[in-house]
Amino acid sequence: MTDFTNFGVREIRDGVAAGDFSAREVAESFNTAVEAASELNAFIVTTPEKALEAADAVDAARAKGEVLGSMAGVPIGMKDLFATDGVQTTAASHILEGFIPRYESTVSAKLWEAGCGMLGKLNLDQFAMGSSNETSYFGNVASPWRKEGTNAAMSPGGSSGGSSAAVAARIAPAATGTDTGGSIRQPAAFTGICGIKPTYGRCSRWGVVAFASSLDQAGPMARSVEDCAIMLGAMAGFDPKDSTSLDAPVPDWFGGLDADMRGKRVGIPKEYRMEGTDQAILDSWDKGAEWLRDAGAEIVEVSLPHTKYALPAYYIVAPAEASSNLARYDGVRYGLRDLPEGAGLQDMYAATRAAGFGDEVKRRVMLGTYVLSAGFYDAYYTQAMKVRTLVQRDFDAAFEQCDVILAPTTPTPSFPLNSLNDDPLTMYLNDVFAVPASLAGLPAMSVPATVTEDGLPLGLQIVGRAMDEQGVLNAGLAIEQRAGFTAKPEKWW
């Protein structure tokens, strides 16, 4: 049997469409790889039968000469934040363990419609809260990458850590992610893959377990810019079931890919040169600018003066929304119920939520509850919303002078699991470069740039104007072509 696991989205769908191989062969290949990679703990549940079923349907459709979907024959991993009909959906939380929805999220439904099959539900930080994939009730995800010469398990990033690990380890050609404050980009950077968070509203949030509604946005994670373009095309689109969904046509991003940057200006935000950023990161940033100049772009310095307030504002807005969004997990209708002997309703709430939520979730629920309480609301929430507006204005002004912004994705490369557990503030700093684009609802992508001296991947981030995913993808492609990133993790699992 041929090993298809090094194939990406485009190779698979083109090969299937051309009859070079069957979708079933591909699915079997990945199913086997998934099964063999349990040490990564990337999946919470695996669904090999779903992958085969979808593959067989594609093969049958092809045999009948039917028009195939844009991702026909591509098996993917589904972050376990997307509700999947008949398949356990947990958000990596004990409180939803055993919960099997009878509905399908809009995004996953669109992917099945495009011909994808599901390899399984991917592990993540609990309720997408975390930057290291260490807050899952179902255990840490281990990055397939290791520091050269060590055996220490590294973080695949978070919250889409199962997704990043699976794609980097070649046990899935692509996976869905969600990004609230960097949860696609940071894990993509940590694992040497691509990931794009589109403009807020591009992908429907219907059926995606909510973390922070005004920030949550789904996007693809794959190993190439073009794979991301194909997959984003399959995921995006107006959904009347989501009031915040963008009622705009979905462009042909894949067809529009063009690495020629002539006539484009790339902004380098000076405020992103922060103290504490690794020299290797700063070097890769300079290299990125050079690559884009080489592609024909003009490099300009821009200013995003409110950058330093973005992270604190994010850590008010996101927990505030989360504290309310997570109120529904109360033990009354579904999921975990802890009803101590003789307990009343309030006791049941307390016991259920104490047992059901992990520490990081509790921390953010408490944080959010606090910032919304009487007497603190104006000092925290109102101020944070003002900052959010200022951050948006920063970007508006910057985009008067440039077409895309280039920045590092993260201030450091991946770190060993369990190394930052006692230090949530340092952990939160992981998203310092990612959060501003989230607050502004802008499309942003991470592409692999290089590896550090000890062999860990680094990513570069491109932020674009609202609705200009094409500009972001094109700049990403220009970097990808020049970075020549071919490093891959050595198989140890």
Add this chain to the structure above:
Amino acid sequence: MSKYTIQGATGEWEVVIGLEVHAQVTSNAKLFSGASTQFGAEPNSQVSLVDAAMPGMLPVPNRECVRQAVRTGMAIEAEIHKWSRFDRKNYFYADLPQGYQISQLYHPIVGEGALTILADEKAGIPEDKVIGIERIHIEQDAGKLMHDQHPTMSYVDLNRTGVALMEIVSRPDMTSPAEAGAYVRKLRSILRYVGSCDGNMEEGSMRADVNVSVRKVGSTELGTRTETKNVNSVRFVMQVIEFEANRQVDVLESGGTVDQETRLFDPGTGTTRTMRSKEDAHDYRYFPDPDLLPLELDDAFLEECRASLPELPDAKRQRYENELGLTPYNARELTAEVETFARFETLLTETAKALGKPEADVATPVANWALSVAPGVMKSLGDEGDASNATAARQAAILKMQDAGEISGGQAKEIFEIVLKDGREPDEIADTEGLKQVSDTGAIEAAIDEILANNQDKVEQYMGGKDKLFGFFVGQTMKAMQGKANPAVVNQILKDKLG
């Protein structure tokens, strides 16, 4: 009647009342989900994934609910906010699946408006009074807990969860139970005219939170208020105020202070009791709902809302007086309820058509018929009558015969009675049952001649100035004619003969 006050040991107290009325919006679907809103369905049969707050579910505003709130706002001549926003009110309860209610705290859809309650001397409202309405906002209703289904467990019915409510918040402009009662009735009437709420208080479609405080007469400072929740009839609203005002006066006069608290009304005893005190008050942590965009209304939408408004109670009442020439009493009675004016207007149109006269010419007899004659007959018949037999066409036929002098008022009632019982046609009844009055001057003249001849003495007395005897002659004539003579004809002939 003078101002409503409470005489205490230390002086006279007056009452300040504000009402928050929750009115269920008439719409087929809930505020943010497609589930049905029909009352009385099997528990949990009208619950969508959104209502049950399943993971990943999102609210989508129902345009019809928004439209109804806007139309209601227009009906109270309120400012309509073209930009409003939904907020989350966070609290945990088993009837609230999301753990928050979607409401509008900061930017309600409807701003300042007012309605007028009418003078009612008997009820202690000496003159018309304008009651301010601070705002109307839209919000979700909660579900229902059932505690009587199991010895140790409570059950939850989510059918009502997410149904759209309008919260209509008055200014503290009312000063007596009667004014509050009149306010609720007037508001209910307006809502039913507009069609934005069925006003059915028994089914909970309309309920009021009653805010009451007291202060010494002459004082301009507001006292501490209590809020009594979920009062579901006009009578109960008045009882709550009566009880609360007296209770607060007692508390204050005995040296205590009124606690700002939420209270519950017990209809059995007519009293209120503490539900939760201010210390236990929830911190609702209101914030803008991030699942929803601000609600922005364009001019075309507002224009459509305005164009769809019917004639409202005050305008209708004035038109009845000014254009139809009805008495203020009749105009008021006929316009108080939708059903009443609807029946009246149908009958008026039908009668005017039957008589070939302008509506204004027949409005008064039709109003009298609709308000007093017809209901009187129906009431006396009770179960024997079938109201569905009383079509507008049949009633118009009766009024037409009466107008033509073919039947008397008494005969009209008799005919209507038969109509109600048997569903027969009035013309046929009048003919076959001999319920027609005689206008044949020859027959009446003959009868009168005979009576005058037999009562020469009385004729002389009448001539001598005893005018009252005229009635005697009329009575005798009617008796001789077995009550069927047209009284107008009888009077005329008698007058002629008695010179």
